[in-house]
Amino acid sequence: MPELVPAVDGFFTTDPEPALLGTRCTTCGTYHFPAETFFCRNPACDGTTLEQVTLSRRGKVWSWTMNRYPAPPPFPKTEPFEPYGVAAVELAEERMIVLGMLARDVDASALHIGDEVELSVEPHRDNETLIWTWKPVS
Amino acid sequence: MSKDVAVLGAGMHPWGKWGRNFVEYGVHAARAALADAGVDWQDIQFIAGGETVRNGYAGYVAGSSIAQALGWSGARVATAYAACASGASAIDIARARILAGLCDVALVVGADTTPKGFLAPSGGERKQDPDWLRFYLLGATNPTYFAFYARRRMELYGSTEKDWAAVKIKNARHGLNNPNARYRKEVTEEEILSSAMVSEPLRLLNICTTSDGGAAVVLTSLEYARRKGVSDPVKVSGVSTVTPKFPKTVIDLPDIATDSAAAAAPPESTFRDSIAAAAYEEAGLGPDDLDLAEVYDLSTALELDWYENIGLCKEGEAERLIRDGDTTIGGRIPVNPSGGLACFGEAVPAQAIAQVCEVTWQLRGEAQGRQVDGAKVGLTINQGLFGHGSSVILTR
Numbered sequence: 001m002p003e004l005v006p007a008v009d010g011f012f013t014t015d016p017e018p019a020l021l022g023t024r025c026t027t028c029g030t031y032h033f034p035a036e037t038f039f040c041r042n043p044a045c046d047g048t049t050l051e052q053v054t055l056s057r058r059g060k061v062w063s064w065t066m067n068r069y070p071a072p073p074p075f076p077k078t079e080p081f082e083p084y085g086v087a088a089v090e091l092a093e094e095r096m097i098v099l100g101m102l103a104r105d106v107d108a109s110a111l112h113i114g115d116e117v118e119l120s121v122e123p124h125r126d127n128e129t130l131i132w133t134w135k136p137v138s
Numbered sequence: 139m140s141k142d143v144a145v146l147g148a149g150m151h152p153w154g155k156w157g158r159n160f161v162e163y164g165v166h167a168a169r170a171a172l173a174d175a176g177v178d179w180q181d182i183q184f185i186a187g188g189e190t191v192r193n194g195y196a197g198y199v200a201g202s203s204i205a206q207a208l209g210w211s212g213a214r215v216a217t218a219y220a221a222c223a224s225g226a227s228a229i230d231i232a233r234a235r236i237l238a239g240l241c242d243v244a245l246v247v248g249a250d251t252t253p254k255g256f257l258a259p260s261g262g263e264r265k266q267d268p269d270w271l272r273f274y275l276l277g278a279t280n281p282t283y284f285a286f287y288a289r290r291r292m293e294l295y296g297s298t299e300k301d302w303a304a305v306k307i308k309n310a311r312h313g314l315n316n317p318n319a320r321y322r323k324e325v326t327e328e329e330i331l332s333s334a335m336v337s338e339p340l341r342l343l344n345i346c347t348t349s350d351g352g353a354a355v356v357l358t359s360l361e362y363a364r365r366k367g368v369s370d371p372v373k374v375s376g377v378s379t380v381t382p383k384f385p386k387t388v389i390d391l392p393d394i395a396t397d398s399a400a401a402a403a404p405p406e407s408t409f410r411d412s413i414a415a416a417a418y419e420e421a422g423l424g425p426d427d428l429d430l431a432e433v434y435d436l437s438t439a440l441e442l443d444w445y446e447n448i449g450l451c452k453e454g455e456a457e458r459l460i461r462d463g464d465t466t467i468g469g470r471i472p473v474n475p476s477g478g479l480a481c482f483g484e485a486v487p488a489q490a491i492a493q494v495c496e497v498t499w500q501l502r503g504e505a506q507g508r509q510v511d512g513a514k515v516g517l518t519i520n521q522g523l524f525g526h527g528s529s530v531i532l533t534r
Contacts, residue, residue, distance in 0.1 A: 007275060008265055030385075031398035034271075042402050043384050062389070065285035066338040071277035072258035074270060086282050088389050095399035097389045101276055108338070113293045131275060 006121075007129035010035060014130060018121040019054035020098060026051055031094040055098070058137065059089040061115045062097050066108045076126035084125065087134045089117055103135035111136065141420070143236045144363035144371035145532065146243075147175025147356035148495040153320040153349045153482045157251055163352030163488070164204040164249030171245065171354035176366060180211045182356075183241035186232045187217045188224035188248030188487035200487060201228075204247050214241070222434065223379065223522030224248060225353070225490030226530060230377045232357050242362040248488035249352035256280065257348060269392040269523070276394070280436070281345050283391040285337035288439035292339060295454040302344050302438035303330040304460045306480055309435065312467060313477015315507025318492075320349050321481045344438045349483030353491035355498070372501045374494075376421030376531035382409040392523055410447040413527035414519055418449075421531040425449030428471055429513040430500055432493040434520035435478040445473065448519055467510055475500060475508045490528050493518035501534040 006012060011034060012020045022033035025040035027047030032040075033055060040047040064087040070077065085102030102108060103120055117134040124131040149170025151163040164187070172179055187200030201217040214235075218227035225248040232244035256279050264270040272278040291297035306325060313319040325343065333342040363371045383405040385397030390409070407415065418424050425448060433444035442456035450471055451459055459465050465473035476482070476496040479489070497516035499505045519529040 008271070011275075025401070028401040030401040033395045033398075034268075041384060041397060044402060063286035063289045065282050065289065065340075067277060067279065067282060068335045068338070069256075069279075071273055071279050072256050073261075074259070074263070074274040075277040084277055086276050086278055088286050093400070095385075095387075096396050097387070098395040099272075099276055099278060099389065099393075113290065125277075 004123055004128070004130045007124050007131050012121065012132040013054065014121050017057065018119055018132065019057050020119060020132060022053055022055050023050035024053045025049070031055065031096060033096065033098055056091045056093050057119045058116060059091040059098070061111060061113055061117055062088040062090045063113060064088065064102065064108065064111055076124055078125050082125065087117065089134050100132050100134045103133040106136060140360060141237060142360060142373040142375050143233050144358045144360055144368065144373055145355050145494065145498045146358045146363055146366065146368060146371060147171040147173070147177065148498040149174055149354050150318045150492060150495055151249070151352035152318045153351035153485060155320070156350055158350065160249040160251045160352070161203050161207045163251070163350060164200070164247045164354070165207045167249060167352035167354040168204060168208060168245060168247050171356050175356035177243060177356055179208050182211065182213050182243055182245045184214045184232060184235050184244040186228035186244060186246045188228040188491060189217050189219050190221070190224060190250055190486040200248065204249070220379070220526035220528070221522030221524060222484070222486055222520050223490060223526035223528030224487040226377065226528035227379055227526070229355070229357070229374070229491065229494065229530060230379045233374055233377055236357060236359050243356065243358045245354060245356055246491060247352070247354040248491045250485040250487050251350045252348035252485065268394065272392045272394055279337065280391055281337040281340055283389070284345065284437035284440055285340050286389065287443055288340050288437060291439055291442060295457060297439060297442065297457050299331055299339065300327065301442070301457045301460055303327045305435065305438035305441045306330050306343055308460070308466050309474050309478045309480035312475050312508050313481030316477050316481065319477045319481040320483050340437055340439065346436050346479035347483035349485045351482065351485035351488050351492065353488045353495050355491060355494055370534065372498045372532055372534050374530060375423070375533045376417040378413050378416035378420065378527050378529040380412055380416045380527040381525045383412065409527070410443065410521060413521060413529050414448040414517070416527065417517065417529035417531045421533065423515060423531060427515050428517055430472045430475055430497070430510045430516045432476060432478070432496055432516070432518045433473055435474060435480055436484070438480070441473065441478070444519060448517060467508060472510045475505065475510050490518065490520055493520070494530050494532065497532045501532055
């Protein structure tokens, strides 16, 4: 079986300790995800040098949902449909919220706002590419 | 100098689901608004269209498509795209031309025909498009985001499924006699609480559908309205089309992440709060002046968020308003007397204009079967994808 590659380039690493890939403005320190490479979005900053950084691997749940209806394309279609979770996670150092699917085996009914989660990487729902997910820290 | 313009006419094509060309609905609504205003199409000096870009309709041009269908008249034209806020954008452009003295009478039209099911991004593989990416990478449908907000109300403010059901029951009752509403049927708490779970904690009957429909208004200078014999017209007294302020720290569709507040402190108010604030400031009015509001109930729980965003109560107190019946017709401050999106479903570029039509009829005392007694001031509000504020304050 060929090795799976990320569903999108430049969004995350696939190390044993995977991380999201963003950029940080070298002038003001603002983080950007997905990466901005040409300009800083802080209106008080005209910085144009943005360095690639890995974002914090852990964050706290801001909110989440379990989707019980299939999303339309381009979300991968699976038969039978398998409900999937999506979480919005606050990263303390970057002071931003980043979305991600919940890891496949997560029991979402036990999840609460403020719970600590960690980034992981797993096959996307069609098992053809890799995707980043959030997984509770047990 | 007065910054008011008159709403001389309002008209709609009823909401439904037929899949016909959007131009049909737009022409129907335009003709209704023109007839209501007593203005001939060929006297319209400027036409502004609200448009949407989606699902193979990409690039359709609302202003001129409808102008051509009404019959080329030489009127000047503009088309505004601001997602759900497209209608407010079109109204703002028309108002600005009138206030600048560049024209006296303008027609604003929005119409849509919607595909079945979830709103989805345009086709193809478009990895630079955040709207495409959120579906591809995350399956982050629109209800996914509505669910985030609903979950927060639950955990932070004790909101319950019964509170959300109360919103749906209220709006369904409000819309019962609205001839333009798509759904005119009472709904019970049991039906809502047993409807299919879509995006936890939101069930099917908590989430608005997508609809076909068309809405139009004729805007004029106050002087033009007087010449037409209307000395006391409904007036547009404030329009807000603000963008967010950096760093925007609440996740909004279609984004995968918020701005970072690492280097700049978040603004004092959220984007949704700032939308209403700008409209109030323009109108020189505040929440206490309102007699009614039309808010964007994409989900029942989101209606509660709007109560707070437009200043009807403090953050975390909206549940009390719905429990006490404050926002029902006959209550302290009726919200969505039209029936809202719960009864209409969303016809994206028409919806903000439809909100203005409803408030216009309310302020004229013509909202049969759903009239808010003695209404003099009304506010409409919504938010469009990609950072588009939309709020209109109407007075009489």
